Amino acid sequence: MSTRESATARQAGRPRSERAERAILEATLDLIGEGMGIAELSIEAIASRAGVGKTTIYRRWSNKEDLVVDALAVLRTPMPPIKGESVRDDLIVMLTAMHADAVDGRNRSVMHMAMGESDRYPALLAKFRCLVLEPRREALRAILERGMATGELRADLDTEIALATLNGAVIWHCKWGGGESGTVLAPRIVDQLMSGLTG
Structure with a gap:
C-alpha cells in the first residue's frame, strides 16, 4: 500500500x-x-x-x-440568543439562563466541587474560568457596554461592579431567596438594578 x-x-x-x-x-x-x-x-x-x-x-x-x-x-445551558434591541430585555434573558444553571441540583454540586478544589487544581480552575465562566461574563459585559454607548445606562457605569452585582443577586436568591422561577426573579433583579444604573 x-x-x-x-x-x-x-x-x-x-x-x-x-x-x-x-x-x-x-x-x-x-x-x-x-x-x-x-x-x-x-x-x-x-x-x-x-x-x-x-x-x-x-x-x-x-x-x-x-x-x-x-x-x-457541557453542563452549562447553551448561551441564550441576545436580540440586541433592549438592554433590559437582554439582561433578563441572560439572568434567566444563569438562574436555570444555579437551581439545577447536579449543576450546583458540580460547580461547588470545581470552585472548592481550586487550590489543589489551579490549572483546572483556570480552564474552567476560560471555558465556562468568562464567556457569560463577556456576554453580560457586552450588553452593559452597549447600554452605556446608547444611553440606556450611565456612561460612567463601573461595569465590573455591575457584573458582580448581577451575578451575586442571582446566586444569593437561588441559595437563600424565596424560590421564585427565573422568569419572575430575573425581571425583578434587572428592574431594581436598572433604577440605580440609569442616569
Whole structure:
C-alpha cells in the first residue's frame, strides 16, 4: 500500500462516536454530582459508568482534569440568543439562563466541587474560568457596554461592579431567596438594578 493509500485508510477509519463521548461526559458529571472529588475520580470509574473502555476516554482526553473541564462546559445551558434591541430585555434573558444553571441540583454540586478544589487544581480552575465562566461574563459585559454607548445606562457605569452585582443577586436568591422561577426573579433583579444604573 502506498503512503497516500495508507493515510487515506487511516482517515477513513471509524469516526469518533458522539454517543460514547456524551456518555463519558455524563458519567463524569454523575460521579462528581454524587460527591466524588477530583482526587477520587478515576478514568476507570468513569469508563465503567459510561460503559466504554479506558482507551476510548484516552483517545479524547489526555488526563482527567481536561475531561472534567469539558464536562463542566457541557453542563452549562447553551448561551441564550441576545436580540440586541433592549438592554433590559437582554439582561433578563441572560439572568434567566444563569438562574436555570444555579437551581439545577447536579449543576450546583458540580460547580461547588470545581470552585472548592481550586487550590489543589489551579490549572483546572483556570480552564474552567476560560471555558465556562468568562464567556457569560463577556456576554453580560457586552450588553452593559452597549447600554452605556446608547444611553440606556450611565456612561460612567463601573461595569465590573455591575457584573458582580448581577451575578451575586442571582446566586444569593437561588441559595437563600424565596424560590421564585427565573422568569419572575430575573425581571425583578434587572428592574431594581436598572433604577440605580440609569442616569
